[in-house]
Amino acid sequence: MDFPFIKEAISQLFSKSSCAMYPAAESPAAPNYRGRIVYHPDRCIACGMCERVCSGNAITRRVEKTDEGDKITLTFNLGSCTFCATCADFCSRNAIEFTGDYHMVATKEEDLLVSGSFIKKPPAKKPAPAAKPQAAPAEAPKETPACAVVPREDGKPVSDPSKCVYCTLCAKKCPAGAIEVDRAAKTWALDEEKCVACGTCAEVCPKKCIIM
Amino acid sequence: MFKKLIAESAAKSPWLFHINAGSCNGCDIELVSVLTPRYDAERLGFKLAGSPRHADIVVVTGPVTTQSLPRVLRAISQVPEPRCIVTMGSCPQSGNVFRGSYSVAGPLSKYVHVDVDVAGCAPKPEAVIDGLALATKILKEKRGR
Numbered sequence: 001m002d003f004p005f006i007k008e009a010i011s012q013l014f015s016k017s018s019c020a021m022y023p024a025a026e027s028p029a030a031p032n033y034r035g036r037i038v039y040h041p042d043r044c045i046a047c048g049m050c051e052r053v054c055s056g057n058a059i060t061r062r063v064e065k066t067d068e069g070d071k072i073t074l075t076f077n078l079g080s081c082t083f084c085a086t087c088a089d090f091c092s093r094n095a096i097e098f099t100g101d102y103h104m105v106a107t108k109e110e111d112l113l114v115s116g117s118f119i120k121k122p123p124a125k126k127p128a129p130a131a132k133p134q135a136a137p138a139e140a141p142k143e144t145p146a147c148a149v150v151p152r153e154d155g156k157p158v159s160d161p162s163k164c165v166y167c168t169l170c171a172k173k174c175p176a177g178a179i180e181v182d183r184a185a186k187t188w189a190l191d192e193e194k195c196v197a198c199g200t201c202a203e204v205c206p207k208k209c210i211i212m
Numbered sequence: 213m214f215k216k217l218i219a220e221s222a223a224k225s226p227w228l229f230h231i232n233a234g235s236c237n238g239c240d241i242e243l244v245s246v247l248t249p250r251y252d253a254e255r256l257g258f259k260l261a262g263s264p265r266h267a268d269i270v271v272v273t274g275p276v277t278t279q280s281l282p283r284v285l286r287a288i289s290q291v292p293e294p295r296c297i298v299t300m301g302s303c304p305q306s307g308n309v310f311r312g313s314y315s316v317a318g319p320l321s322k323y324v325h326v327d328v329d330v331a332g333c334a335p336k337p338e339a340v341i342d343g344l345a346l347a348t349k350i351l352k353e354k355r356g357r
Binding site for chain 2: 022023029033035055080106112
């Protein structure tokens with residue numbers, strides 16, 4: 001008599017089970033798995049780029065005025081998140097991190113919120129009277145193309161007019177809309193009130209003429 | 213005596229009923245993989261029921277479209293009390309990327325009380341097992357009352 005696959009059947013009978021014994025045995029996520037979001041408010045500069053690129057409207061930003069400055073709270077709703085990691089890709093300061101933690105089970109909606117807050121001090125207002133005379137000589141070499149551009153002390157961008165081709169890419173990519181570039185007049189202007197010093201303009205500049 | 217025996221056995225083996233409320237099929241596939249031999253939720257007592265009348269736990273996937281809403285509510289109302297409603301994935305909780313669409317009536321919590329939310333898009337099978345374990349616990353509490 002011929003039994004088909006008898007060898008296979010007997011060997012499988014004594015082999016280990018292929019079942020992942022999950023609750024009894026831990027099962028770590030695969031490398032680069034995009035699980036629970038960890039937000040680092042100490043790195044965030046509240047440029048709002050993550051909020052703009054989020055497809056599921058999972059990110060909300062709340063601003064409260066306090067004595068020390070604006071208290072900015074970012075809340076990530078994991079119940080609305082697609083875990084596409086576009087926010088983390090666009091974050092110029094790497095303040096959003098996707099971890100391998102997939103245990104996201106909750107009985108209340110509040111349990112699925114990840115939030116963090118930080119106080120953004122107004123740096124422009126306090127040193128404003130002192131900084132303005134300093135800013136003026138810093139801008140002066142910008143107008144003379146022969147001189148190399150000096151990076152500013154407050155971390156905001158400066159464009160080198162000798163290299164700049166006025167492609168307007170920095171103005172398009174600026175999350176705060178702080179840069180205005182006029183192609184015809186060949187001017188590059190920064191709105192210091194709007195600028196959050198995120199560094200996106202310096203990253204996208206094809207000529208690398210923006211210095212932070 | 214038999215009644216007590218049945219009640220004790222039923223607490224250890226909750227049956228699932230799965231409703232697809234306009235899901236993209238990602239969560240459905242993950243839920244099926246939970247029941248296959250690889251993750252084998254059946255060793256923990258979970259069993260997929262064919263009819264809502266046999267079920268204890270309702271698993272809803274998808275953003276609850278206007279087309280599916282009356283059917284979802286009808287199927288849920290057919291599940292005998294005590295029941296536990298589990299939303300799987302981000303869609304039934306908030307609408308996810310479909311939020312604001314003219315054909316989306318969700319989130320599900322607007323219409324029925326949701327007991328457990330399993331987040332993820334789609335959730336890992338292990339997370340689904342976590343959610344079902346929590347649902348079993350809630351079911352036990354509901355029966356105890």
